[in-house]
Amino acid sequence: DAGVTQSPTHLIKTRGQQVTLRCSPKSGHDTVSWYQQALGQGPQFIFQYYEEEERQRGNFPDRFSGHQFPNYSSELNVNALLLGDSALYLCASSPDREYYGYTFGSGTRLTVV
Amino acid sequence: QQQVKQSPQSLIVQKGGISIINCAYENTAFDYFPWYQQFPGKGPALLIAIRPDVSEKKEGRFTISFNKSAKQFSLHIMDSQPGDSATYFCAASIRGYSTLTFGKGTMLLVSP
Numbered sequence: 001d002a003g004v005t006q007s008p009t010h011l012i013k014t015r016g017q018q019v020t021l022r023c024s025p026k027s028g029h030d031t032v033s034w035y036q037q038a039l040g041q042g043p044q045f046i047f048q049y050y051e052e053e054e055r056q057r058g059n060f061p062d063r064f065s066g067h068q069f070p071n072y073s074s075e076l077n078v079n080a081l082l083l084g085d086s087a088l089y090l091c092a093s094s095p096d097r098e099y100y101g102y103t104f105g106s107g108t109r110l111t112v113v
Numbered sequence: 114q115q116q117v118k119q120s121p122q123s124l125i126v127q128k129g130g131i132s133i134i135n136c137a138y139e140n141t142a143f144d145y146f147p148w149y150q151q152f153p154g155k156g157p158a159l160l161i162a163i164r165p166d167v168s169e170k171k172e173g174r175f176t177i178s179f180n181k182s183a184k185q186f187s188l189h190i191m192d193s194q195p196g197d198s199a200t201y202f203c204a205a206s207i208r209g210y211s212t213l214t215f216g217k218g219t220m221l222l223v224s225p
Contacts, residue, residue, distance in 0.1 A: 004156070031211060042119075042202050042215030043157065056212055090156050094211050102147075102213070104156030 002027065004105035006091050012111045013081050021076040021108045025093030029103065031055075032074040034066060035090040037107070043090055049074050050096055081112045117205050119216025126223050132190040134219045136203035139184065143205040147213070148177065148188045151200045160201070161188070193223045 005024040013019050025032050031050045035043035045058035049068035068074045072093075078085055088107040118137045126132045136146075144165055149157035163170045163177040163186065170177045176189040190197055200220050204213040 033212060040218070042204075042217050043213070044215070045212045048212060056210065058212070092156075096211075102159060102211070104149075104158065106154065106156045 004091055004093050004103050006089075006105040006108050008108060009106070010109045010111075012113060015081055015083060015112055017081050018077065018079045019081060019110060021078075021089050021091075021110070023074045023076070023091030023093075023105060025072050025074070025091075026103045029093035029095055030072050031094045031096045032068060032072065033092045033094070033102075034074070034076045035092065035104075036060070037088040037090055039087070046076070078110075083112050086110060086112045117203060117214050117216045119203050119219060121219060122217070123220040124222070126190075126193045126221065128193065128195060128223055128225055130193050130223075132188075132193045132197070132221055132223070134188045134201055134203070134221075135185065136187065136216050137183075137185045138205050140205070140207070140214075141184070142207045143214075144208045145206040146177070146179065146186050147204050147206075148175075149202045149204060149215075151202065151218075157202055190221075193221075195223045195225050197221060198223050 007022045033048040034046040037043040047057040048055050052068045063079045065077045090107045091105045094102045147162035148160045150160045151157045161172045161175045165181050174191045179186045200218045202218045203216040
């Protein structure tokens with residue numbers, strides 16, 4: 001049973017560019033959440049998608065946007081990249097309203113130069 | 114969401130010793146307190162979790178102690194092993210919201 005799959009694993013982008021990260025949730029999970037983990041810090045909640053709608057959002061600017069597809073997979077888009085956007089981006093999936101079923105992927109390491 | 118404060122930032126324990134990591138929170142709406150373990154290059158993995166209606170939960174060598182009045186909870190790793198060397202995060206969540214507020218993490222090193 002595959003867990004949460006994220007791609008790519010590593011990415012280097014130039015300041016000002018745009019990036020798209022992808023996530024396939026664990027089988028049976030329909031809710032996808034995205035977290036940003038800066039070096040030496042705990043993950044910070046970006047937003048959550050359920051039924052193709054953004055259900056909750058953390059304290060992140062509008063440069064961060066997302067999408068969920070009918071097969072529950074999700075994308076995270078970041079526009080106008082800043083050096084401070086360099087981080088590990090984690091995708092987590094869960095059955096709706098069952099937060100104890102949270103499963104994280106291994107993340108995408110984004111470096112902005 | 115309110116912050117979850119975690120200490121210490123790093124910890125070195127000898128093999129066979131007890132590792133203790135502490136967390137404190139302020140938001141009394143939190144009602145679910147998980148601990149996650151993260152190895153380098155991997156995402157966090159759920160280790161053990163507790164709800165505020167119990168004061169302690171034990172799973173193998175891992176125990177969560179919870180003090181609702183003090184708004185504190187801690188992770189105890191008994192008989193610590195080198196394979197336990199990882200970063201540990203406490204977190205908290207509010208019923209009905211499947212989002213987590215994480216502490217800043219504790220890097221644990223268990224020396225052989």
